[in-house]
Amino acid sequence: MKFIKQTGLVLFLLGLFIFIATIFTGSFSLTQSELDTYISEKGYKSELIKEELSKAIVTSENLNIFQFSSKVRGAFDKSNNHYDALIAKYDAEKNWDKKGAQFQYKIYGKPHSLSFELAKKAGKGFAPENTGLAWFLTFGLGILGALLFIIPDVVLLGKPGIKNDGIFLNAATNRGWIGWFAFVFLVTFYILLYFMPDLIVNWVYLVDPISKSISGNAASQWFLYGFLYCVVMTVMAVRMYIKYRHNKYQILRTTSVLFFQIVFAFLIPEILVRFEKPWYDFKNAFPLDYDFFFKWNLDELLSSGGFGLFILVWGVVLTIVVVPVMVYFFGKRWYCSWVCGCGGLAETLGDPYRQNSSKTLLSWRVERIVIHSVLVFVLVMTGFALYTFFSGADQVIGIKTQTIQDIYGFLIGAVFAGVIGTGFYPIFGNRVWCRFGCPLAAYLGFIQRFKSRFRITTNGGQCISCGNCSTYCEQGIDVRAYAQKGENIVRSSCVGCGVCSAVCPRGVLKLENGPEEGRINPTDVLLGNDVDLMELVNNK
């Protein structure tokens, strides 16, 4: 068994190594006619870009992706700089007509995204040409290796039960060097994905056939991300099934998040695209889905006929009716740890890191300030977006709607939710995004705290203050602080993962939905101590 496990680890690392090495393979160039077609498709009017791009990438040289990216970006820069210089010149000459005429030649868009589009057409070599083999050596070996590493635990972990032995003695899970390595890898991955997609174009080639078979289109970096997300969640769900095989709540919950990720977040949107409908994830509720009310999205939905309208109505109903009603009956867990994709990744890939979340009072204070600021931010931004949509004005009180949307997309959508939210798992615990950033979690939290039937019941006086519950709370709730006082845990941030209840050695905690009355139960004296309570209270 140990041998199988070690073989799995070797295969996984080999797959990971080839995966990373794949970035550096292949050569990138276009023929002149391919380039001409591309430029006319894009409708670029710049005279310069054609010339510059020809010089840069119509070549028999073997450009790797880094050289290719830098040349393409250089070409776009040159073209844009040229016209910027003309604009400045005519501006100085006060030649407004000529100045105005220059803007049409400028090319907008993020340089790395422009480069990605070209790179996707220009690749030759390992990934684009031997896609099947390359897929097997990367994804295939990774999946196989990971499963071989995980499955022997059925035997190696021994009898079913809580198996947390050695978690704080292992460099992978105690913020040791393996954890930091994972941190660097994840952060780098997200930076590349969000900001330099052209550099990972070889990875995107690997999933082209899968994308074509589902949506009919070639893959984008977002398809790669979606596919990888599903793969990682599935493999790590197997780990959850083994680790918590004695605990039906965990098994069902894991199955549920996996189902919603694969079917709702991945398959249905891609299939919608195949039928020329808007890409839409039916479970992704505003304000987590922060661009739902952006003008471009509303325009797209409204121009997609009855189906677009249905999505629009569903999106609104989901946020203002379905979400609060469900939170009333079941707590926010129904969304955060049974349905949500972010939660799904946190509960599968992130599960080995849950103990690293900070439980200090300071971190709770920071959490409340930050998460509610994000909620305010998203609401203000949406106000701007709706004003823009209805009035047509592109700015409100002198601030451009587009600017606010861009800032949110960069700071919150990419940096917070992606780079920090997931990249920091090994250091700050899983659920970094859910705890500190997610505006939907903040909204659900208000309902859970003030109007819900959900609570974690504390079982009388059984708590021995051991602290397993607090240690393993991914949301950094000091569960023990409540349990040792005999108080039920009613906290806006609780996502109801159920692990505190699972790790409790004394059967003290139970997640349940019951009557609102008596849900919050501050206790002066714990059950078991038969002092006369009325007398005690009257004497106060």
Place this chain on the structure above:
Amino acid sequence: MEHIVIIGNGISGVTAARHIRKLSDKKITIISAETEFFFSRTALMYVYMGHMKFEHTQPYENWFWEKNNINLKKGFVSSINSEEKNVVFSDNTKLSYDKLIIATGSKPNKFGWPGQDLDGVMGMYHKQDLENLEKYAPDNKTCKRAVIVGGGLIGIELAEMLRSRKIPVTFLVRETSFWNGVLPAQESELINNHIKEHHIDLRLSTNLKEIKADENGRVKSVIIEETGEEIACDVVGLTAGVTPNIDFIKNSGIELGRGVKVNRFLETNTKDVYAIGDCAEQHDAIGQRRNIEAVWYTGRMMGETLAQTICGNKTEYKPGHWFNSAKFLDIEYQTYGWVFSERSKKENEAYFQWQHPKDNKCITISFDKNTNTFLGINTFGIRMRHEIFDKWLTEKRSIEHVLEYLSDANFDPEFYKLHEAEIVAKFNKENNATIQLKKKSWKRIFSKS
């Protein structure tokens, strides 16, 4: 301002300090020789097993004490001078008090075994024991085998700890079956089997004769009393119960028995000196409880109660119905009310028992066979609701009532397989009864008795 000095920073002393602070602005000093800050002793095992770091065992952050104006003093009290009202530290410095709370807890029993003080022999009680264990048993190369002497709750926890690092363990238990002075045979047998499932070499009806040393004064082996067998080992864990940690009080004029003698108000025979927690000994037992109860929650309750008294609301210590819990390797155990083992149950007490055919789950309900009054329940592998059983015990319900409403009492996580129907069916069959199991009702669960 009145100065309250508390010796011992365990659950009893700290609870007393916290509640005194809630109720008053008296000056409070907590003295400890063990650690600077309060930690949860019950969690020490999880530190060795790697489930937690030591800091996780501390229920309050380090700033808590200063913020609440509770002074912490590290030091070892060597005597109490109740005439001058001060305590004397091992370095001969003194600290005067207006009221003194002794909350020094327990220490592991040693029964005069030859070799019991050798290097590599340890209890599992203090933080220092944990440090010792890390030193002598960091892995299964340094410690090729450990022998544990004493089959109680700490013994099985120590066995679990050592097994988490794959160290072979021989477990010497004096009784014919694990903890059968407390547990009914069905449950004791279940745990025996479970111990063996975890590859622990369980030796029942086995006593320690002596511990042998190597040339460096370190443990080399143990000799078994009954057979004379010598078992080579590098660590010996002594877990044969605990006694009050009160040696330093001798000659202070404070009345001692096995522990510090206290009345129902937790007062000693000496004015302004109180004792709480594991080290306190009631003159007369409370109900069927023992005079000394080394249990986490009784320590906490004594702290809560004494804080009331010290702050002017003189309150009697009245622990309610007995309850407790433990975890034997993977099997959780809870008990509410009194279930005595076959060895010690009284003539009028009868059992109703149920055991799962495959899983490690079973229950024993104890009832009065003359009146059918419910007396207590042991559950293994099934969690039960404390409030509900407390209410039923207060209301002196019958066993039939308990079984009829058993669904209200289940506390297992959602979606777990429930066994109430099987349990009730078995009772009906055995007793020609016709109890109909009622569906769980929130209304009943939350109704106050």
